[in-house]
Amino acid sequence: MPSVLGVLERRERVALARAEELRAELERLQAAVAEAEEAARRAVIAREETMEALAEAADDVAGCEAPAVAVPVAVGVGPRVEVPLWREGLGAEVLPPECARILALVERDATGGGEGVRARAMREDLGWPASDAREQAARFRAKRLVERGWLTEVRPGLFSPRTA
Template sequence: MPSVLGVLERRERVALARAEELRAELERVQAAVAEAEEVARRAVIAREETVAALAEAADEAAVCDAPAGRPAPVLAAVGLGPRVEVPLWRDGLGIEALPPDCARIVALVDQDGAGGGEGVRARRMREHLGWPASDAKEQAARFRAKRLVERGWLTEERPGLFRPRTV
């Protein structure tokens, strides 16, 4: 008959070995999660840089090639329209100082913030503006929202999630 202490020691060794196996597996899973998050982060940056580059190219094409009063063909192709001039936010400046689409985006985000929402994404902005469902139009809404962030009208707490400006 085996001793009770011998049985308990064997169970302890088995449990410790299992715990070590699980720690090694946890490290592998954590490394895989970190790698996936890095890939996602780089994809977001690549997408944002592409939209900015397309907008910049569209702006240059509009300045160089567009007949007066009409956007250049490149602008229509990427769905960005003419460059939108957004003034820097300052006390006393209301949304009426913004271009119409930008004013509607700020009003939507402010309304969401007043209702305790988590923030507004570009798809909802595109829908609110009444633009057709397309990636280009969604990118155009996101680009405008990012410009509003740069100029102090909105904040972007997480990538692609826009909230009202914090006072």
């Protein structure tokens, strides 16, 4: 008859081996996710560069000042969000509704003397459910507003109105 300690030791070895298998699978999946995210990031950059180059080429042909060109932005897997480059005279009405609300929240915070707004506050102001994905979506939109000249990122993850 097997000893109780022997049975427990065998169970422990099996559980540790399973944990190691799962750890290896997790590492493989994390690497695959990182590769997919990098490919998506490169595709977004390529699309944006193409749109900007086409806009510049159209301007060269027309020989006039650059019009506001809406450039599509991929945010997660959801719909495209178009954020035009900021220029004098453009108002928040040209922004997608969610981006306009983020801009309004950041401006309200600045008027109230705040040091900036984080993605969590943006997610809450948009009425989105509490989740990391929704917080990331708000952060991506804010970063897009920074790239397009509508906001400033004073510190990583802390957004304030555009500086003159």
